[in-house]
Amino acid sequence: MIGEADLIDKKLVMVPGPTNVPDSVMYAMLQPMIDHRGADFHALYSEIEANLKYVFQTENDVFILTSSGTGGVECAVCNLIGEGEKVIVPVFGVFSERLAEKIRRRGGVPIEVALPWGTAPKASEIEEVVEKEPDAKAIFLVYNETSTGVTVRDLPQIGRIADENDMLFMVDAVSILGGDHLPVDEWNIDVCVTGSQKCLACPPGLALVSVSPKAWEKIEKTENKPMYFDLLKMREYASKKETPFTPALPLFYALNEALKLVRREGLERRIERHKRCAEAFYNAIDALRMTPFPMEKENRSNTVIAVNVPDGVNESKVREIMREKYNVLIAGGMGKLKGKILRIGCMGVVSQMEVLMTVNALGNALKDVGYPVNIEDCLNAARKIFQ
Amino acid sequence: MIGEADLIDKKLVMVPGPTNVPDSVMYAMLQPMIDHRGADFHALYSEIEANLKYVFQTENDVFILTSSGTGGVECAVCNLIGEGEKVIVPVFGVFSERLAEKIRRRGGVPIEVALPWGTAPKASEIEEVVEKEPDAKAIFLVYNETSTGVTVRDLPQIGRIADENDMLFMVDAVSILGGDHLPVDEWNIDVCVTGSQKCLACPPGLALVSVSPKAWEKIEKTENKPMYFDLLKMREYASKKETPFTPALPLFYALNEALKLVRREGLERRIERHKRCAEAFYNAIDALRMTPFPMEKENRSNTVIAVNVPDGVNESKVREIMREKYNVLIAGGMGKLKGKILRIGCMGVVSQMEVLMTVNALGNALKDVGYPVNIEDCLNAARKIFQ
Numbered sequence: 001m002i003g004e005a006d007l008i009d010k011k012l013v014m015v016p017g018p019t020n021v022p023d024s025v026m027y028a029m030l031q032p033m034i035d036h037r038g039a040d041f042h043a044l045y046s047e048i049e050a051n052l053k054y055v056f057q058t059e060n061d062v063f064i065l066t067s068s069g070t071g072g073v074e075c076a077v078c079n080l081i082g083e084g085e086k087v088i089v090p091v092f093g094v095f096s097e098r099l100a101e102k103i104r105r106r107g108g109v110p111i112e113v114a115l116p117w118g119t120a121p122k123a124s125e126i127e128e129v130v131e132k133e134p135d136a137k138a139i140f141l142v143y144n145e146t147s148t149g150v151t152v153r154d155l156p157q158i159g160r161i162a163d164e165n166d167m168l169f170m171v172d173a174v175s176i177l178g179g180d181h182l183p184v185d186e187w188n189i190d191v192c193v194t195g196s197q198k199c200l201a202c203p204p205g206l207a208l209v210s211v212s213p214k215a216w217e218k219i220e221k222t223e224n225k226p227m228y229f230d231l232l233k234m235r236e237y238a239s240k241k242e243t244p245f246t247p248a249l250p251l252f253y254a255l256n257e258a259l260k261l262v263r264r265e266g267l268e269r270r271i272e273r274h275k276r277c278a279e280a281f282y283n284a285i286d287a288l289r290m291t292p293f294p295m296e297k298e299n300r301s302n303t304v305i306a307v308n309v310p311d312g313v314n315e316s317k318v319r320e321i322m323r324e325k326y327n328v329l330i331a332g333g334m335g336k337l338k339g340k341i342l343r344i345g346c347m348g349v350v351s352q353m354e355v356l357m358t359v360n361a362l363g364n365a366l367k368d369v370g371y372p373v374n375i376e377d378c379l380n381a382a383r384k385i386f387q
Numbered sequence: 388m389i390g391e392a393d394l395i396d397k398k399l400v401m402v403p404g405p406t407n408v409p410d411s412v413m414y415a416m417l418q419p420m421i422d423h424r425g426a427d428f429h430a431l432y433s434e435i436e437a438n439l440k441y442v443f444q445t446e447n448d449v450f451i452l453t454s455s456g457t458g459g460v461e462c463a464v465c466n467l468i469g470e471g472e473k474v475i476v477p478v479f480g481v482f483s484e485r486l487a488e489k490i491r492r493r494g495g496v497p498i499e500v501a502l503p504w505g506t507a508p509k510a511s512e513i514e515e516v517v518e519k520e521p522d523a524k525a526i527f528l529v530y531n532e533t534s535t536g537v538t539v540r541d542l543p544q545i546g547r548i549a550d551e552n553d554m555l556f557m558v559d560a561v562s563i564l565g566g567d568h569l570p571v572d573e574w575n576i577d578v579c580v581t582g583s584q585k586c587l588a589c590p591p592g593l594a595l596v597s598v599s600p601k602a603w604e605k606i607e608k609t610e611n612k613p614m615y616f617d618l619l620k621m622r623e624y625a626s627k628k629e630t631p632f633t634p635a636l637p638l639f640y641a642l643n644e645a646l647k648l649v650r651r652e653g654l655e656r657r658i659e660r661h662k663r664c665a666e667a668f669y670n671a672i673d674a675l676r677m678t679p680f681p682m683e684k685e686n687r688s689n690t691v692i693a694v695n696v697p698d699g700v701n702e703s704k705v706r707e708i709m710r711e712k713y714n715v716l717i718a719g720g721m722g723k724l725k726g727k728i729l730r731i732g733c734m735g736v737v738s739q740m741e742v743l744m745t746v747n748a749l750g751n752a753l754k755d756v757g758y759p760v761n762i763e764d765c766l767n768a769a770r771k772i773f774q
Contacts, residue, residue: 018422026416033405033407033590035400036405036591066455067615068633070615074614078613098614105614106611106613195633203420205592226465227488246404246457250413250638251592
């Protein structure tokens with residue numbers, strides 16, 4: 001019922017993950033089932049591991065979890081935090097709210113730095129909290145708030161603050177790693193988490209986690225980790241190039257191919273491509289007389305484009321028209337931003353073609369609901385970036 | 388490097404999961420990425436949900452988790468058990484040991500009923516412990532010990548004991564559901580967990596969990612569940628035919644197709660097929676002058692065939708020859724059974740063909756290491772069952 005008979009209605013997936021997946025990554029999933037305790041798997045694991053270190057720009061250990069990105073963040077929380085331990089968490093959207101909630105459920109004490117949605121935490125704000133809370137031993141930060149389209153540009157400075165104060169620095173980079181700058185070691189990130197289905201252009205179902213030596217010191221002392229997310233167990237099995245529990249084999253094959261594509265393109269070129277596509281989107285948004293949701297230009301994300309819905313426009317109608325008439329999927333707002341913003345994924349295989357198709361679909365759908373648009377002007381505004 | 392150029396060396400996967408996956412299930416993974424908050428996903432979810440209820444033989448709620456089977460068991464543990472709560476757990480192999488360990492890590496108190504490996508708990512033994520431990524409010528049981536090839540044939544009686552004593556009954560059915568009898572409602576199972584990659588013949592990466600109304604009462608009161616495994620969140624999203632976090636889409640497509648194949652065959656016929664294949668294996672084992680590891684005939688598993696390694700035979704050499712020369716993968720022992728037993732998966736698409744190929748490979752490999760075997764006798768012993 002899905003896909004097969006409906007190829008004529010194939011959709012361009014421009015939600016902020018899952019994203020469009022290259023054919024070679026899809027077909028990689030067809031490779032045969034193998035014993036996950038045997039030599040073929042060991043070879044597969046080793047290849048993925050090496051290429052993950054490349055995209056994370058790290059010499060730290062890296063792990064592949066059979067779970068969504070949220071599971072990866074959960075893993076970081078329950079390995080790094082014990083009962084009653086304080087963690088500084090800037091909260092500026094749905095995913096940073098979730099992060100604080102996870103810490104609370106784990107028995108930790110999130111010191112929440114509440115910021116208006118659409119803004120990003122500044123290093124100076126974090127520094128102030130660090131001084132006020134000397135017994136907080138960790139900073140947990142969402143680098144790219146998928147719910148607001150905000151990227152924390154002060155991340156390197158915040159990493160330095162963590163380092164100077166001997167605090168652990170955990171970064172949720174689910175919707176950004178591979179699509180914007182994130183040199184894990186250079187920026188002092190102890191645990192970095194991402195997902196397979198965002199900027200790496202792989203299907204969803206795997207979380208990827210890096211762990212620094214400083215993080216290991218803490219993890220070795222953390223008690224009562226849920227077995228499924230126990231990083232010590234993962235380290236033990238990783239020494240044999242295995243996972244503690246049965247891995248999602250087709251997704252491992254897909255990730256291996258997706259990472260090879262990243263290597264072939266080169267990480268820097270890939271990041272530059274994401275940046276240009278984002279600029280093209282923001283130019284077109286401007287030509288559409290719409291405004292980005294993030295309040296400061298420098299914090300606008302290159303991977304999730306969040307846009308205010310113009311007065312009098314029904315965003316869910318716009319998305320429905322985009323989907324049904326123009327075959328492009330974008331997302332609406334989450335949580336308290338439901339109905340107020342639109343969100344476009346600018347991730348993975350995104351190129352001029354996807355940008356222009358999306359701008360065209362958005363412009364036409366807006367026109368269809370009575371919002372005056374000059375489509376050609378909008379497309380030209382986007383095109384300018386690619387010339 | 389894997390699979391593509393090596394089709395001539397394709398292996399028959401007879402480990403106790405992952406198992407061989409039908410082509411139509413593999414190709415189902417190629418269906419397009421979709422928005423997991425959109426109508427196409429809702430339709431996919433509904434289909435899977437309906438067919439899961441069929442294979443679980445339940446009217447309870449069922450959920451699909453992006454995790455291995457172990458993650459599903461972890462989910463059961465942290466939703467059903469609070470700090471200091473007692474749980475009766477028969478321990479008779481690696482997976483029941485893990486279950487007790489998970490309970491301990493969760494802060495619960497496992498009342499372990501330690502049994503010799505190769506045996507299964509009896510209803511009378513459980514009843515005794517229930518009487519001695521009146522404040523234990525749950526029984527957690529591994530139905531099929533993948534590590535010893537033992538199936539707990541007293542499961543229905545144990546379910547009745549749980550019911551009569553108003554205790555919760557959780558069953559780890561990872562390596563058996565779909566391959567042997569397991570009417571979840573009829574047998575009073577409150578939470579039943581299985582994995583995608585065993586008897587359902589789907590690739591690994593999904594756990595499947597059923598939840599009874601009695602279990603919900605407890606879950607609603609359980610505090611501090613890890614967010615990723617929170618069944619209340621899953622129930623909330625399931626009402627919209629969604630998952631709380633990004634689902635592993637290709638595996639959902641695969642599971643949908645795999646469940647359709649189960650329906651087409653019919654659950655009863657599928658179980659009967661597993662049983663006959665297991666009988667053929669046990670007949671051949673006998674003709675090979677080898678003995679099953681389970682001590683009592685009635686507890687021999689129909690899905691995992693565990694066999695004692697004959698004196699003087701190096702089992703890892705036998706498996707290596709089977710793999711490299713005869714292209715059949717089987718498993719060795721786990722934990723303290725390492726080197727002492729061989730384990731064969733009898734799961735999913737298993738038929739006369741797979742049984743005979745495996746017996747042939749095993750017989751020849753044994754012969755190659757100097758263990759005298761009459762291959763034709765062994766094959767005939769297996770064939771007899773299918774005539």
